[in-house]
Amino acid sequence: MKNNPTQQDYELIRKINKGDTSAFRQLVYIYKDVSLSLASSIIKDSSIAEDVVQDVFIKVYHKLDTFSFKSSFATWLYRIVVNTCYNQLKKQKQNVSLKVIEDTTIIISEEKNILSKADQKKYINLALQKLRPDESLLLRLFYLCELSIREIEEITGFKPSKIKVDLHRGRENIHFQLKRLLGNDLKHLL
């Protein structure tokens, strides 16, 4: 999923700035799932992450007239998502959400012989939830959004050295977590 600056985004933004709310609906449809995925990397509770993404899109709607067409909309949006999520993370304690993750692991572990697409997604997201927020966020930005190190630096504000180190750790840790969750069934994901 490559989210380069596209003419389509710019067209939609121009329409929104003229008061076309249906164009905003279209823009939300394009970016809502990736935004939620990024938010879930930081805020491990997906329902809280969804609320945060709602807030982000409301913020984006009101601030869209300040968007400069020099940069990619995706980068701009993801930076807001990441900043809002880290601010939210500071406010909340993670104890409750971690408990929920443990429970889900047990339920899915019993059914791991059947690996439908939905199950694959569940296992992958469970593995990502076990990683540190920075690691899972960077893995998603790099592999899911296919962004460059420079773009990730722009979004997160992390130094390139930290990005590279965390990506390396993230790769190792996700492999470890998937291996732990699926054992030999890991090959079904590929």
Next chain:
Amino acid sequence: MKEEELKKIMSKSTIETSDDFVNTLMNTIEVDQEIKSTSFLWSFKPILITCSVLILTITFILFKFLNHSNILLNVLTKIPKIPVFVVVTLLLLFYINSIIKLNEYRSTKTRFDNKFQ
């Protein structure tokens, strides 16, 4: 794990939003816009500017020009000062009342939002 394998795995990590996500979002935005347009009419700045301009203009006319024998302003000398003063005072009170109402509405809304967050 190879880069390509990880890329393939990560491509499956997209989390989908709930079905009513977009509708809830658009409803919230519409409500926000309605509140914004309503509050703009009664927001503090326009009221303050209107009041200031109105009071300054009337005061200027009443106390600067009315004693001069200007032909163009002769008609203004016939306007009684007390009714004008009463009208201005009533307008001022009306605007103050609106500001208080607006602040009351905002604080109630904030309390409501905080309660259900």
